[in-house]
């Protein structure tokens with residue numbers, strides 16, 4: 390459970406802008422310069438190519454490609470379903486608003502050959518990696534929620550390059566919640 394409004398959590402999910410600062414582990418895995426978000430009528434897709442291996446991070450990398458192009462894909466389906474697609478697993482995340490300032494996130498992971506002994510270590514590492522990113526996002530979201538109580542700050546501007554997915558979400562909210 391997270392101490393923020395569900396929309397704060399979705400906002401955070403829909404932009405990669407915060408990755409260089411908030412997610413050092415994830416930043417090592419992806420090619421940030423080529424990260425992009427494409428929006429469709431009721432969903433959006435974030436595309437993050439997996440970064441080529443660097444000599445200095447040989448032992449630390451989880452998703453370093455050996456051959457061919459690999460990518461991480463993050464799908465969001467309006468209003469509250471997220472699909473995270475990595476080279477070796479898929480996870481789903483359903484966002485459940487519990488109250489104005491409380492949100493439940495329900496993750497489920499899907500791997501190939503979960504019973505095989507040789508995959509156990511890999512699965513553990515992938516789930517731990519996902520949990521690390523999630524914990525970093527929880528910290529951000531709870532700080533943003535506290536920021537909403539500010540008496541002096543109202544709102545910022547969208548980054549056209551990095552926050553088009555957030556803007557798309559807000560347009561859908563306005564369409565469905567803005568009616569009298």
Ligand SMILES: [Fe+2]
Nearest residue numbers: 401407412526
């Ligand atoms: Fe994040």
